[in-house]
Amino acid sequence: FHSLLHHRGLRSSCFPRALSSQTGEDFSSLPVGVSLHGLTKIYGDKAAIENLNVSFYEGHVTSLLGHNGAGKTTTMSLLTGLFAPSSGSIDVYGKDMQTNIDAVRKELGVCMQYDVLFDHMTTKEHLLLYGQIKAPHWTPRELREILNETGMYPHRHKVVGTLSGGMKRKLSISIAFIGDSRLVVLDEPTTGVDPCSRRSIWDIIIQQKKKRTIIMSTHHLDEAEVLSDRIAFLEIGGLKCCGSPFYLKETLGQGYKLTLTKKVIILTCNAVNSSCCSKALLICVHHRRGSSATCKK
Numbered sequence: 001f002h003s004l005l006h007h008r009g010l011r012s013s014c015f016p017r018a019l020s021s022q023t024g025e026d027f028s029s030l031p032v033g034v035s036l037h038g039l040t041k042i043y044g045d046k047a048a049i050e051n052l053n054v055s056f057y058e059g060h061v062t063s064l065l066g067h068n069g070a071g072k073t074t075t076m077s078l079l080t081g082l083f084a085p086s087s088g089s090i091d092v093y094g095k096d097m098q099t100n101i102d103a104v105r106k107e108l109g110v111c112m113q114y115d116v117l118f119d120h121m122t123t124k125e126h127l128l129l130y131g132q133i134k135a136p137h138w139t140p141r142e143l144r145e146i147l148n149e150t151g152m153y154p155h156r157h158k159v160v161g162t163l164s165g166g167m168k169r170k171l172s173i174s175i176a177f178i179g180d181s182r183l184v185v186l187d188e189p190t191t192g193v194d195p196c197s198r199r200s201i202w203d204i205i206i207q208q209k210k211k212r213t214i215i216m217s218t219h220h221l222d223e224a225e226v227l228s229d230r231i232a233f234l235e236i237g238g239l240k241c242c243g244s245p246f247y248l249k250e251t252l253g254q255g256y257k258l259t260l261t262k263k264v265i266i267l268t269c270n271a272v273n274s275s276c277c278s279k280a281l282l283i284c285v286h287h288r289r290g291s292s293a294t295c296k297k
């Protein structure tokens with residue numbers, strides 16, 4: 001995060017303390033899936049997140065970015081109802097999370113940072129188990145569709161203990177999409193996954209975002225840029241800026257700067273006329289192109 005700001009020629013102090021999500025870009029035509037109102041979580045005497053105000057839109061993937069300890073996991077934990085906020089509220093499709101937690105959970109899909117899977121069960125058995133808990137009305141055909149869409153169908157009879165790390169992540173993500181979850185929270189969905197599997201996970205997320213509000217956390221800037229409709233940068237528990245990757249780059253970034261400094265080379269040219277000096281310079285350039293030897297002439 002800091003290096004991104006540095007590369008863009010920005011210091012984090014350039015940002016206002018809590019730049020509103022609505023600043024600069026107008027998403028008012030999109031349905032709001034989730035909104036956080038003055039969300040604060042205090043552990044002991046320390047605020048893990050403080051006065052977070054941001055809206056997440058349906059049909060969007062929004063990435064939470066920030067350094068270690070910025071408050072991403074805390075925000076995710078509050079969004080999934082794992083902890084109650086110290087103050088503030090979360091609205092999920094118009095329902096207050098605190099007072100309607102059971103109704104909200106029916107529409108909530110979660111992929112935790114670490115896979116919560118059972119080694120001795122097959123891929124299909126996982127889908128059946130979580131399907132039974134989350135969406136008992138779902139038919140085996142609908143579960144099969146999820147497996148197809150996430151590319152896990154060919155691996156349906158494999159026990160999870162024999163799956164690769166990438167496949168386990170895909171299975172965890174498949175589970176998050178069971179039951180037409182409208183709010184899907186993905187905590188570092190590509191952690192520990194090879195570049196090829198990462199890309200197929202990106203495809204799954206993009207394919208599934210229609211009619212859902214997807215909120216994910218990541219440490220990968222490239223991933224956030226490729227996947228996100230919006231990126232929310234957190235720092236020390238506060239929202240530093242939020243917007244589409246394009247908007248953030250256009251508005252806050254200053255592009256990359258390349259500074260070239262020409263090294264002074266002292267040419268010991270005895271000749272008085274300039275053509276000799278030019279010739280010497282040319283020889284010098286040829287020398288330096290051909291090898292790293294010091295130019296003497």
Ligand SMILES: Nc1ncnc2c1ncn2[C@@H]1O[C@H](COP(=O)(O)OP(=O)(O)OP(=O)(O)O)[C@@H](O)[C@H]1O
Nearest residue numbers: 043044047048066067068069070071072073074075
């Ligand atoms: N259970 C807890 N008890 C006390 N402090 C906590 C607890 N969980 C998180 N914190 C503190 O809250 C702050 C935010 O932590 P959080 O895990 O949300 O950050 P993060 O952005 O997810 O970091 P990472 O990228 O390392 O996962 C940190 O200072 C952390 O030490």
